Amino acid sequence: MKESPGVPSTSASNHQQHQDRKRKRPSRQPADQKSSQQTLQSLYSKPHSPAACSTSPSHKRQRPDDSSAPPATPPPNSLAMADMYSFSSRSPSTASNGVIDLTNGSSPATPRRINGSVKSGINPHTGAKKLVVKNLKTNTSWDSKAYLEKIWGQLDEALALIFKDGQQGFSKEDLYRGVENVCRQGGASTLFSRLEARCKSHVERDMREPLVEKAGQDHVTVLKAVLAEWARWKKQMTVIRAIFFFLDRSYLLSSSKPTLDQFTPQLFRSVVFSHELLKSKIVDGACELVAGDRTSTAALDKDLYQQAIDMFHDLGTYTSTFEPRFLALSQDYVSEWSEQMITEKSIPEYVALADELIAKEIERCEEYKMDSSTRRELLSLLEDHLIVRKEADLTDYDALSTLLENYAMADLKSLYALLARRSLGSKLRPSFEKWVDKTGTDIVLGKESDDMIINLLSLKRSLDQMWRSSFQRDESLGHGLRESFETFINKTKKGDATWGTDNTKVGEMIAKYVDQLLRGGVKAIPEVLTARRSSSITALPGQQPDAPVEDNEEMEVDEDAEVNIQLDQVLDLFRFVHGKAVFEAFYKKDLARRLLMGRSASADAERSMLTRLKTECGSGFTQNLEQMFKDIELAREEMQSYKQRLEDRLGFEKGKKLDLNVNILSSAAWPTYPDIPVIIPANVKQAIDDFELHYKSKHTGRKLDWKHALAHCQMRATFSKGSKELVVSSFQAVVLLLFNGLKDDEHLTYAHILSETGLPEPEVKRTLQSLACAKLRPLTKHPKGKDINETDTFTINGNFEHPKYRVKINQVQLKETKEENKETHMRVAEDRNFECQAAIVRILKSRKTISHQELVSEVIKATMSRGVLAVSDIKKNIDRLIEKDYMEREEGNMYSYVA
Incomplete structure (x- = not known):
């Protein structure tokens, strides 16, 4: 360890300061310890005068002066300061330049005592000393290049065995440690370069050359061979990666070079797959597997096809090489298939086959984990050829x-x-x-x-x-x-x-x-x-x-x-x-x-x-219909009032008089019915006149028109086989009353019935036909037949019978006749003409002048809810209004309103 020049060493001074802080701390110790402390204090500190102590800023209370106390002798086991810091008398070797060699075995200088205090051998006023720490290890004569060659020789032998698909004859653990040692000594780059060259040589010589020799065979056979070599190569690289794992993790992972996982497909792709004789055959081989499945000429080898798809994914050639070729061949197949099926099959059969084809193609994509882009593009071309281009046929x-x-x-x-x-x-x-x-x-x-x-x-x-x-x-x-x-x-x-x-x-x-x-x-x-x-x-x-x-x-x-x-x-x-x-x-x-x-x-x-x-x-449409219901309710109340009045006035007893029920109808709300003349029986005539008198007494100024064609009644009839109650119309009742008092064999002629009833001839024929020619026949026609002739005669049907007491005879007036149907249609058509004319006048009054085409268009819109007339009928109504001076023609095919 070296100190920087000019910086004083602080080790000794720090020690001195530490001792000074210890002396300033108050202590509560036994006497012997206190004396020992004082002895040490006398060795380390300088004498202080009372004045100095009193002037200390931190001084609070002056301590008793211990200078007069006799010096305490240290206990036997106490260690004197001189002994604690005693060193060998030989001072450290100091070079002339002030460098202290700490590696030398000499002890530090002996401290000196000055005025009763111990001073260390280091003088702070002499400057900093330079400390030099020498390496304690001894230098060896190790050769890393020789070790690299030794380890590579072992690795090369192991690679040769691995490339021959062998797993014995070498220790993976020893080889792994050898690779680790080489990498730690800085030989990782060299080691990878040799490994890369060795693997490339193996793939070119041992894999590509045999595959190229088979390139003349069919596509599927070439695909199988390539897949076998690819599986073999991955297996070999698995062992190699285990040996070179330290190289992979410590060097390749952080460098720009590919890792061994990346190196495996890259080398095989560049050397084998990208070969000009192999590339197209590999891709076409996979496509031929699908083509055979589509045409049902050969069952799809699922394992082989899955291996091919996986290889394309692993090599990174799926999107760039396989997918475009697969979609191009699929488009050709679908186009040809759709053209053939649309001409040979019916539309339901074509639809069923198209649905089946789409489902099968998408299912294959999902089953073999083909890319979503393939599914999307394949589905798009399927729908384009099967649906969009066949829209006209479908x-x-x-x-x-x-x-x-x-x-x-x-x-x-x-x-x-x-x-x-x-x-x-x-x-x-x-x-x-x-x-x-x-x-x-x-x-x-x-x-x-x-x-x-x-x-x-x-x-x-x-x-x-x-x-x-x-x-x-x-x-x-x-x-x-x-x-x-x-x-x-x-x-x-x-x-x-x-x-x-x-x-x-x-x-x-x-x-x-x-x-x-x-x-x-x-x-x-x-x-x-x-x-x-x-x-x-x-x-x-x-x-x-x-x-x-x-x-x-x-x-x-x-x-x-x-x-x-x-x-x-x-x-x-x-x-x-x-x-x-x-x-x-x-x-x-x-x-x-x-x-x-x-x-x-x-x-x-x-x-x-x-x-x-x-x-x-709307309410306008149903106004008359609602009035019809109201009339029925009012008529019911009117009849109750009439019967009550009749009972009060005449003592009317039920069953002894004619039971009359009348409905008073508003002529504006109800349909128009024709007045058919008929001779009413006397008792019925009397009851009708009585009700009319009662009604006019309550409602002055009203006129009643009796519509006998709408009436119906119930009458008792006695036949040889029993009595019955017949429900008949008013006209049927008038005819049946003519046979009262006659025997079963007495005849009435057609002429007699016509004169006695007063009915028009068509009504008489229709009524007699319902009584003598229908399913239920209270009368018998002579001679028998379905049509009524003027020479026919009629008698009471003595054999008339029915399981029920009340028998409903077919009522002719309940069925619409052709005349009534025609009359209704003609009335509606005439009303429509009036509505058309009214619409024309309204339009002209608002527009004053209008062209022919505009007038026709406006009339059609105005009369649509009630029924549209033909354009020719609208023209006829326009001509009628011109004749009536409601409008006139002008130049330019225009019409104007005449005020």
Whole structure:
């Protein structure tokens, strides 16, 4: 240890200061120890005068002066200071330059005593001394280069054995220690350079050359050979790394050179894999394994393929070499496969095979841990060739219409799911709309109109289920479905069904179907539409639906709920109808029959339907319908008042007089009924006159028109086999009363019945036909036949019988005749012309001047809710208004309003 020149040594002075601090500390010691302390104090400290002590800044109290005390003798075992710090008399050897050699065995200088105090041999005023510490180890004659050569010789022999796949003949532990020693002596760089050269020589000579000789063989064979050498090389390097582990961790890890883990694939890649004769065959060999699996010509060797993928990953050549080649060959295969399958297979078969191919390719990528980039790019090219480039074939109308007609839910779901992979599901919309429009048009404009609503509801229900299940509620297809229904439902065709008018037949048939539901209740619902079926979604007529899906599980509902469900479904169709005037006219007429004849199955269902119509069309649409219900309620109260008055005045007894019930109807709210002349029996005439007198006494200024065609009655009839109570119409009752008092064999001629009843001839024939030619025949026609002739005669049917006491005879007036149907259509068409003319006038009054095209467009918008006329009919109404001087033509195909 050396001290810097000019810095005084402080070892002795520090010791002196330490002793001074010890002397200043107060102590409570025994007397002998105190005397000993004083003796030592006298050796180390200088005498102090009392004055000096008193002037000390830290002095508080003056201690007793001990100078007069006799000097204490040290105890025998006490060590004198001179003995404690005695050294050999020989002073350390000091060089002339002031350097002290501490390695010399001489002792320090003996301390000197000055004025009773001991002074060390070091004089602080002489300057610092330079201390020199010499190396105690002796120099050896070690040769590190010779040791390196010795260890490398052992390592070289071991490497030779390892490269021959041997594991015996050397000690790994000794070799490891040898490598460690060489690295510690600075030979790590040389050692790695020799190892690198030795390994490279081995790979080139023992591995690459045999593989190059096999390069002429097929790709798979070359791949197998390379994989075998790669596995062998990794095994050899595992042993080598264990021996050179210290080199790897201590030198290579912190240097720019590759570690042994990195060196293993780098050397094999640069020497073997990158060889021009081997590289393409190795990659193509792996691709041929997949190609054989795709074409089913050879089963995929899973172990071999997995080893190849792992090798590509280990060598770092997967992304740069294998993946591009694999994707290029895959694209060629998929392109050829899709072209072949789309021409040879049907669309459902192609979709199934395409789904299977995609699933198999992605499963292979996941099973063999191929990169996510490979899966992504492979999936992209699969979808591009199988879906995007085949979009026209997959969305072709002919192919889709076959699936729709067969109600192939599963195939449609697969087709949509395949297209949805590239967000192309909405591309089915044009073909889907075309099929829906064609199918619906055939139903609406077809000849069989009786089942029109049933077929439309079945079609709507089937397509709704198809949209929810197969098309995954696709928004675009949903809009297409609604637009298609709106298009074909409002198609009109002038023909016999609509009596040459532009009226839509759908409105009429919806009204009749609602009448059927409200009259018959749940019994009137067709089985094909009931919600309580095991599959509530049915196919089109004549088709078999697929197996029920989850949404079609059996539904248990009560009768009222069943009727409400059917009304909701009918209302779905009603929403698509533009011309609601036809529906209103027929619904109003049918409602009147139900209310007057008491034929409604449920008053709640009637009110429920009225509420639905009010919500859908507004209060203006249902104003007259609501008034009809009010009239029935008021008529019921009026009849109660009349009967009470009759009992109070005449003492009316039930069963002895005619039981009359009358409904007073508002002519503005109810349909218009014709006045049919008829000769009323005297007792009935008297009861009618009595009620009319009572009514006019309460309501002055009102006129009553009796509509006998709407009346019905219950009458007792006696036959040879028993008495019955017949429920008949008023016209039937008038005819049956003519046979009172006649025997079973007495005949009445057709002419006699015609003159006695006063009915028009068509009504007489229709009434006699219902009484003598229907299933229940209280009268017998002579001769027998279905048609009524003027020469026919009629007698009482003595063999009439029925298991029930009350028998309902077919009431002709409850069924709509052709004349009534024609009259309704003609009235609706005429009302539409009036509405069209009113709309034209309103538009002209607001615009004053307007072009022809604009006028036609505005009229169509204004009259859409009540029913749109054809453009030719709109032109006719314009001409009528010009003739009436409401408007006039101007130049430039313009119209102006005439104030």
